[in-house]
Amino acid sequence: MPSPVIQGNNLHKRFNEHGKDVLDGINLAIPSGTVLGLLGQNGCGKSTLLKCSLGLLRPTRGSVTVLGDDAWDLSAGVKARIGYVPQEAVSYPWMKVRQVIAYTAAFYPTWNHRLVDELCRRWRLPLEERVGPLSVGQLQSLAIVLALGHEPDLLILDEPVASLDPAARREFLRTILEVVESPDRTVLFSTHITSDLERVANRVAILKEGRIAYYGELDELKDRVKRLRIAASHDLPRTFAVPGSLRCEIAGAIxxxxxxxxxxxxxxxxxxxxxxxxxxxxxxxxxxxxxMHTA
Structure with a gap:
């Protein structure tokens, strides 16, 4: 059985010696070909988990491996197989868009010029304009293009559509669906837009207070969490309870x-x-x- 693309083992991360763990014992194994949506409230540790997986933050305890390497000591070969779009895209403000693309492409022998040209056309990136004056949405679109240009085996996206308008979001999702046609490509992305996840993800990880509340198939999650409407023949008692309930509201016999x-x-x-x-x-x-978060 092949090794997971990302493997987290009892992962802890604390930023303050006397503070609370932002990540509190994360165990996670993401197999190749997975499109994993990462969900959680603000401050639950989503970005911290992604950064630990990229070697941008060092775990306080535990470990993360990525494509077989320890995340804190990634080899050049593994780094070349990863694409990353951070929450706040940054680039070279004095360069033109086409220059930034050419500069990035020079690092990757496998750069797909045709794909990048097509993405720039779809997202109407102004190739002859300097990066500095670009809008936040245009910067994010450029960051996505740069992350996809070398066709990475692992694509990690931290709130990739937060600044995109609806048309750009549609194009982004279309692109992700095309990217994941390859059965060996793995995508991990966090977002607050759950409707986007439902379109592209096959697995979901839900973080709650630094721990994984659920990790598994999206369809399985939908099969196990349901809402029941119970209409009894008489008023229900205050002690009424249902095993496994997340939330219960009682109004008379309903x-x-x-x-x-x-x-x-x-x-x-x-x-x-x-x-x-x-x-x-x-x-x-x-x-x-x-x-799950009001329970």
Whole structure:
């Protein structure tokens, strides 16, 4: 069985000696070909996890390996197989856009000029303008182009569409879908836009207070987290509870319950115990995320 592209082992990261761990014992194994969406509230450790995986931050305890190398000591060969788009894109303000692209391409023998030309055309990057006056969205588009030009085996994206307008976001997602057509290419990206994740990700990792609350297939997550509407024949007691519930709201004889680890037997039990009509409702990824973070 091939080694994971990224392997985190009991990963801890603390910025202040007497502070709280931002990452608190992360164990994560991301296989080749995965498109992993990383979700979590602000401050939960998403960017810290990505930076530890890139060797930009050193773990306080534990370890991360990337494509077989320790992340803190990546070889030149492994670095050449990684593409990265940071949360805040930076470049060379005195250069023209085409000069920045040419400069970056010079480091990669495998640079795909045709792909880069096509991406610049799609995103209407002004090749003859200097980088300094570009808008935040244009800078982010340029950063994505530079990260994709050498067709990396591992693409890491930290809030890649935060500054893109809706048209540019569509083009970005279109590009990601094209990139992941290769079964050996792995993509890890964090975003607050859950609808984007649902379009491209096949796995999800949800961080909560520095720990992984869920890691697995996106479809499996949708199968296990459901919302139940329970309409009983009489008012439900204040002690009413459902096993595995994330949230429960009661209004007389009606209860709305979000459950983790859903099982049809639970529905049968509720119907029998409370002489109730029970309906099951699917949740989208945003709704699941909210339920898991309000539990």
């Amino acid at each position: 209860a709305t319950v979000s459950v983790d680890d859903f099982d049809e037997r639970l529905v049968d039990d509720m119907r029998s115990r409370w002489n109730a009509d029970v309906s099951v409702h699917d949740l989208n990824l945003e709704e699941i995320f909210v339920e």
